[in-house]
Amino acid sequence: MNKTTDRTYKCIIVEDEPLSQEILESYIKDCPQLELRAICNDALEANQFLLKEQVDLLFLDINMPKMNGIEWLKSLGQAPKVIFTTAYPEYAVEGFDLNALDYLLKPFSFERFLRSVNKFLSLQDKPELKQDQQEETILVKSNKKTYLLKPSELNFIESEGDYLKLYRNEDCIVIHETLKSFITKLPDNTFLRVHRSYIINIRKIEYLEGNQVCIANRLLPIASSYRDELMKVL
Structure with a gap:
């Protein structure tokens, strides 16, 4: 019980x-x-x-x-x-x-x-923790540097071949990985794939317009095959 x-x-x-x-x-x-x-x-x-x-x-x-x-x-x-x-x-x-x-x-x-x-x-079964304590960090390597990345810092992720661009407010980190692999490291209640080339942080959505979503003043495409799932989450 x-x-x-x-x-x-x-x-x-x-x-x-x-x-x-x-x-x-x-x-x-x-x-x-x-x-x-x-x-x-x-x-x-x-x-x-x-x-x-x-x-x-x-x-x-x-x-x-x-x-x-x-x-x-x-x-x-x-x-x-x-x-x-x-x-x-x-x-x-x-x-x-x-x-x-x-x-x-x-x-x-x-x-x-x-x-x-x-x-x-x-x-109610879980003790209250500060956000920094609750959130697990992701280890990513880019350009001979290792980053301790907090998922909440990410606005969206863009795929280019075998590389990913991880967009934050202040910068963009490029890593050698696939979207399919990287999405397994992200909280599934916050991040959603909306296109074969994009994963978004749904908490950073500013607005939807047709088949596009605006995040950090950037309009990103929503593929028809992912639109129903996005609307269900929202």
Whole structure:
């Protein structure tokens, strides 16, 4: 049994649609590890609640009156863990950039909801570490130099024959390796192949335009065979 079941975690719903509130409330009731503390109709109401009581998890809608969920989350100093619930997929990249646990696109099933909750519960078993401690480095060799590369520093990777160009904000490192081999060293929840010549860091996406994605002011092609997978991730 997962040891997270030994305790319950406080959560609140921040949602302005009555039907969505009812669905989330019924789903939460079917999860014995969660204790629903409040249903808030907007971000301002939720803000008042958090001033009085700490919670472990927010089920947060994005498109709400007065202040949207993303704006409110940015305003919080110490925010609880967040699972976004919304009907608007275009907010996904910005949502994950705020370290959201998950992004539930309405309407979502109980099975999909439960996957998000289990993701939250699994994290409760792990001690909190600083980002530098959590992230494993990759050893790469280029031009007689050895680099300790953090995956989060990478914007995208471009293939040219048997060589790869690893683009960071400040430079580009060229190594002798294939995309197929290098992608196995990267976190699969952050990096995605979008073309036979490109792997991208989905957290660095600025916008999508047709069959192209913009990262670090560079438009990269999205091959039709990879587009569905990219949209599924987003």
